[in-house]
Amino acid sequence: MRLDMADRQLIDRYQRDLPVSERPYEDMARALGLTEEEVIERLSALQEQQILSRVGPVFEHSQAGASLLAAVAAPDEQMDLVAARINRAPGVNHNYAREHTYNLWFVMTAPNGDILEERLDELEHHLKLPMLRLPMVEGYHIDLGFDIDWEALP
């Protein structure tokens, strides 16, 4: 995916600290030497192409509810079935297959800790697989993005 310099700058500069001002896109335009209209057009196009998953707030799960990373070791032949069952469970918002004995890794969310426990217990009961529950104990770097090495991209 080749992006021009202005698109790269938009992403580099605003993958955090997008201005929360009366006219955010105008402020961004001024900082990058573009027009407000250009900023809006570029962001819309990048969103349309799904290069940006969205332009907006990233919410703190622990403030708006509870969440937990969990993993199960699904037998290879049952992997699809188990994954589908996990995806159907209320509150699951991420589910990744990973190359390990623990091969399905998902994030369960809920409005509060009690409901979270209930949801995990119920899912564990349905799956009939022991579940690794991995709450965050300390956060050292919490999803703030990372520097993109544009030259290294295909």
Add this chain to the structure above:
Amino acid sequence: MSTSTSRSDHQLCDRDRELILATQGGLPLVPDPWAELGHQLAMPADEVLARFQRMQETGIIRRVAAVPDHYKLGYRFNGMTVSDVRDEAITELGKKVGELPFVSHCYRRPRHLPYWSYNLFAMVHGTSRDEVENKAQQIRELLGASCSGHTILYSSAILKKTGLRLRK
């Protein structure tokens, strides 16, 4: 600083929840997004902006961003590096790993012995397996003798990925 107090004291009211629901998929891409949201929520534009800023201050909104999809950008390889780090050293080393420019998330999580012995998780992205391997090696070197076990869990498929979705 009384940040922690104001955080725990802050309760989400219904109007805030409406605003979260309206913005969790993104802000309107129009010159005055607050007026547009105000129109949807039957709320004055300045109230929308003030509530949004208040949620930022209290930490409910962690960041406001143009959020890139790293996979779409070309980072096809995603490695969750996990390490078994001495408890006495993990806080200091975790912070250092979190500061590496290529680490997107870094957390301490509990061990579950004997099934799971790793307590430090750092997410690394790359355009090839070699690149992820190389970055993971840098983490391993930084951890040094405090690390007694380390592996990389590559993702083989994204089966579901959505942002926080608040339900009514």
